[in-house]
Amino acid sequence: MRCAKGRISLSRTLLSVKWENAMRVGGYEIDIVVQGYPGKAVCHGGLGWSTIVLNRHGERVALVDCGSFGMRKLLIERLAARGLKPADVTDLLLTHSHYDHSVNWTLFHRARIVAGRREMAWSIAEPWGETVVPELYVSALDAWPTLARADEGDEVFPGITAHLAPGHTPGHLVFRLHGAEHDVIFVGDAAKNRAELLCRRVDATFDEQDSAASIDMIWRFWRDRPGNVVAPGHDLPMRLENDEPVYLGERQASIQAWFGDDIETTTTIDLTRR
């Protein structure tokens, strides 16, 4: 409940206050549909709470990443709250093939689906059952007629270019929206959160050196113009103030648990406290 209300106020805050320029720049509307969370489960493996961003530009409607199974109902509801059906999404941009970012491509199978050429080649060769690549979903995507394989520098959406950022996965992409006044850089899991951006080391990577070089590239993009925004795969978007990342918006995360004797008795656990 808190999340649903919080999401709306966060979105309004971002758009009307912090992201007012981004809304107007180049005719884009940028909206965090699902806010990623910078954590993982301690006793149950991955958590997979990843960021999904909506970009509207003229008649085109793009999503950057599309979340995991647990987000399906939420995603449909939040698109509906914005007056959209899944079929209205014209473009889906995938940063990488991990299940928590890619698996819901089937919901947007009519859209043009952009994935890295190198990422797809690596993903379909991954061993079945051993990794967080959803092997059957990437196999189906590899043969899907609307798949567009992206290479370094390709313009994958009007005003948005793809850039190779290997490390977390070998063919990971970041997407750079070139606004008239500033850029918005969607970095997926090349840098999952603020901590990784600051210390330039990452918690999960295929290649540590590649990850460090990719984070260096993100910082170059970030510092290119004042006001540039970085949106990571598992954290709030951030802008630089005096070269320090400052969050745009407020973290929203909690879980509801049944520790009582009936289904009406629940405990809500806030996951935002430090």
Ligand SMILES: [Zn+2]
């Ligand atoms: Zn990932």
